[in-house]
Amino acid sequence: MSVTYIDAIRAAQEKLLREDPRVFLYGQDIGVFGGAFKATKGLAAQFPDRVFDCPISEDAMIGLAVGAAIEGLRPIVEMQFADFSAIAFNQIVNQAATHFYRTGVPIPITVRLPSGGTPGSGPFHSQNMEGIYAQYPGLIVLTPATVADAYHMLIDGVALDDPVIYCEHKFLYRWLKAKTINNEHLPIGQARIARPGKHATVVAYSAMVHEAVRAADRLQADGWEIEVVDLRSVKPLDLDTILASVARTGRLLALGEAFPWGGVTAEVVARVCEHGFHLLDAPPQRLNSRDTPVPYHPKLWASHRPTPESICEALRQLLSF
Amino acid sequence: MSVTYIDAIRAAQEKLLREDPRVFLYGQDIGVFGGAFKATKGLAAQFPDRVFDCPISEDAMIGLAVGAAIEGLRPIVEMQFADFSAIAFNQIVNQAATHFYRTGVPIPITVRLPSGGTPGSGPFHSQNMEGIYAQYPGLIVLTPATVADAYHMLIDGVALDDPVIYCEHKFLYRWLKAKTINNEHLPIGQARIARPGKHATVVAYSAMVHEAVRAADRLQADGWEIEVVDLRSVKPLDLDTILASVARTGRLLALGEAFPWGGVTAEVVARVCEHGFHLLDAPPQRLNSRDTPVPYHPKLWASHRPTPESICEALRQLLSF
């Protein structure tokens, strides 16, 4: 028996529906069909009045969720792909994100974004938007990398009173498995040492945590001990854990799967340099995807995002300083 | 006789309409009314068939412009406020920005975003979105700080074959004046030393260039010579000029008016640290707006964005290392 990343997301939603009458699910094809990725499989049958198929209207979906949140409910909205949240952009960043600041009434909605590239998905079914949403005051942006985090952070995210952008990585859905879901877990806002080391720190999140660990495993053969920090949430960003790691290693590689301009890796490097400059023994490095849309062809896609090879290369360079 | 920043924007559009039959203007209230800020005043009378009032449909406005660009025209679309481009987000980042990469057909549209805060404008008429758009491959993001740049960069931007996000700062519209528009100007992609110095570098853009110069002037009294770099365009970002300045001063403050997570200042600090770590004599610093929506009340607004006082404070701290 094993639990996949998407099983965990489904199980978390089931638990939430069972235990919290304020929770309902709203999204395209999440009812009978169980969602494009089956993250809500069977839930409509179990909770027929609380799982809703809806029109292809991302803007209105988030608008409706905000209204329901004002009334004290805790909607979870599934975007069919993170990319389509571009249609709901205004409602997310201007309606939901500003509401508490403006009115004092918090908006506890959770927006699930199936994120990240998979081979053959192309420019509009592969995007990582955490670095976009994190720029907006009033949003919490979660990026679980493990099965347990997929589960607990969804549950903990729904419990928060603020709007949560929950970025779940499509590549991990079925590939990532755990024996069971551990009950112990860190609170939201705290990063995790995914792999301890002492020669360099890789700060990563979501699927890139696993690529970083793979790269670290390879470098082990050469005697390098690479520490991998899993951010878990990109906003809030746990600078303490990052700085503690950099203090140990003196070297930083910020790793992300999003486009190279700005985004999480820039924020990580900038904060470390601002607050932990003296800890650095070498110029901090970044590795992101390339500065083009995510290409369709698997051969291009594999070169577009960071891979264990390119991470090793970046780390070797970092270690050579 | 003097020319304001908005005069320059108007004059650039007039020149473009006069000299380039491919150019047309599309936007809300830009015809008889001359635009919410009068950036197109009189142009509809002069060019009655090429200046169009349009419905409140930002998404379709950009869609139409993309189609016109495919046909070889060069539309300039005015968003009434940068904030409303959130409605056109999908067409900008997914349609316009990806088109050349996907099809090989470039999309020479220019989207004018009246950006930035003014007292009393509140959360939805004050935003700075350059750090959002710059994350997307395929977009060029211009942020003119001077009257001459407002003019030349609009003209040069329209001449580029790629989609241009032209961020014009509302606070500069009438406040910023020049005797005439100098004909000499830097090409797009090149930053400018707005004020030479040797003790610290402030990298800024748009309205913040002027606040930085003010702060620098104040610190002059204490014997500090602060260099101010005006980025001019945030994407492309002229790292060479920044590094050359940091090489002279050893100290960096990245200054922006946008929200504090990510954005231009993070990208500037991250790149400088990656490529010019050894040039830095002190931890690089950032100063942005606060992590809330832009408040309505002038008293709150004035504390929300960086001011000469807060810039001086940040610089003093930077110089104290």
Next chain:
Amino acid sequence: MRLQAWPASFYAPPVPTLDLPASTEKFAIDREFLRSAFQSMLLARILENKLSSLYKAGKIVGGVYLGRGQEAVSAALGTALIRGTDVFCPLIRDQAGRTAFGESLLDCTRTYLGSAQGPMRGRDGNVHRGRPQAGMPAMISHLGAQIAVVSGMLFAKRLKGQLEGVVGATSMGDGATSTGAFHEALNLTAVEKLPLVVVVANNQFAYSTPNNRQFACGDLVERARGYGFRGWSVDGTDLIACSTVLREAVRRARHGDGPQMIVAHLLRLAGHGEHDDAFYVPDTLRHGHYGQDCIEVATRQLVANGVASADEIAGWQDQYAADVQRAVAQAQQEAPPDPYREDWTALSTRFPISQ
């Protein structure tokens, strides 16, 4: 390259007739409704005139947006709703509806004048105010975006078993109907069968843009059917007409007839904001049917039908002027927000560790 464009001709809408089903008798409006709606119109006008003066005297920063000429339809909507039960999200030109729905004068003056004690505490201004938990969400500027929020409140009430007898309502201008948000929200609302009343005040212009550059159907009410809304078209200068239609539409929504769309035809009797002299409004419109002031029309209607006397109305005027004066004076005395005491966070969550 030769350039050509199609000729623009100004579109003047016909004076609409009431689009009421069969017998109009059962819609006869009562005295109290008319008196109450009229009082809200009057109070709103007096308040807004004051706001305009304050703006012109430099006492209000940002902008002032008036509902002048639109009071009849706005007040009729607000009067037909039940405060404490219904949800109402007013838009730019709904001072009369706000007043009718029970918003206090102080909420308005405090927000416009930036008192820290207003519902927005200086964080947002002018018409961007509300009390979401009292059934009045606070609009964001992006037009059309509030509609789905109201529907979401209704949707939640249904899930909580509290929708019985409840209506949600919002209004907007002709220009807002061109937004994708309008479309998505109306469609979603109809699919969810929510009791939403949507009022479109077609005041002929969106800022300076005339109807013929905003839409290409004859009357925006023609859109209702395509969404599965019941549609009503009404003369917005006529209080009795507006009251009749709005009360009936709200009644129907309340009793399970589904979502309702009302299009009121009228003219904005002010600039877009008080900074705008509306030079672009042609005289033919100003002097035409829609150029008439709905308050004058209503005064005549009330007096002619014995619903209120001229003396009574004059008395209300005096009283409201004094009320407005007080609300302005109080807001002006109150302290503005203090940046040093703000907590400067947009999150209600306080994370234990560094962010």
Next chain:
Amino acid sequence: MRLQAWPASFYAPPVPTLDLPASTEKFAIDREFLRSAFQSMLLARILENKLSSLYKAGKIVGGVYLGRGQEAVSAALGTALIRGTDVFCPLIRDQAGRTAFGESLLDCTRTYLGSAQGPMRGRDGNVHRGRPQAGMPAMISHLGAQIAVVSGMLFAKRLKGQLEGVVGATSMGDGATSTGAFHEALNLTAVEKLPLVVVVANNQFAYSTPNNRQFACGDLVERARGYGFRGWSVDGTDLIACSTVLREAVRRARHGDGPQMIVAHLLRLAGHGEHDDAFYVPDTLRHGHYGQDCIEVATRQLVANGVASADEIAGWQDQYAADVQRAVAQAQQEAPPDPYREDWTALSTRFPISQ
């Protein structure tokens, strides 16, 4: 907290009658049009069946989306358009329309199979292909977003003085009509009086979502009037009906009658993509009027009316199967894109200095 929901009942649309003005005679369709449209349907079906096999054999990565059951309306549209003159942006289920408009088989197989020589050079895949400068823009995934682009192309042609006799067209599903982009674009198109033909293929489902969770009007064509479009409703399983309506709508758009909306009623005879077995489609629909295969219907129509003989059709089938086989084989032999030879930039501009 008590939870309740309204009961969901499945909405079965009526079989539409042709909504043609007065006399239908003048719309009589000619032999050549029908033969040509039918050929495109047949070729599309054969091609798509092959794509499905390739997908199931793991030779196509990503997904395969078929137009099975929708060929009649798609081909009728493509056949009514003039390649080299008109603009056509096909959507997900428009293989037949693409073929009719003149897209080569190789453009399709190369894109699906990821050949570097296809129009998208492996950068985008499957239905996201096009040749914008040959009048066929390449859709992005976001539904509804292509409509305004087509209108923009028409708008530009007018500015250049090249709009005379030109039509733009695009199609979409029932689900896409719920997008804000659909609304904004249709309204803008009507305001700009552009000769756009919009085809909505109501195949009863958006992915798995049935019409009753997508819209609440009776027939989506009821939306046309609210935009200022002329509206046509047609049985999408009937090639003669589709050809009649599409040819007439395109003719009208071409001759200054303004924008046209056609709603074709039919059933998607496949899953959303080839990964989907469409278990959610009820048998009543599968076995009802719309469950019939438009190619079978068309075959009967053509044979019965002496437009084509069964032998001819069989001959076409053989020929197309061979053509498809060749196009697939060629694309499969071609090199995929080489990441080491890509320039990895999304900008056409080469800035002289570091970026």
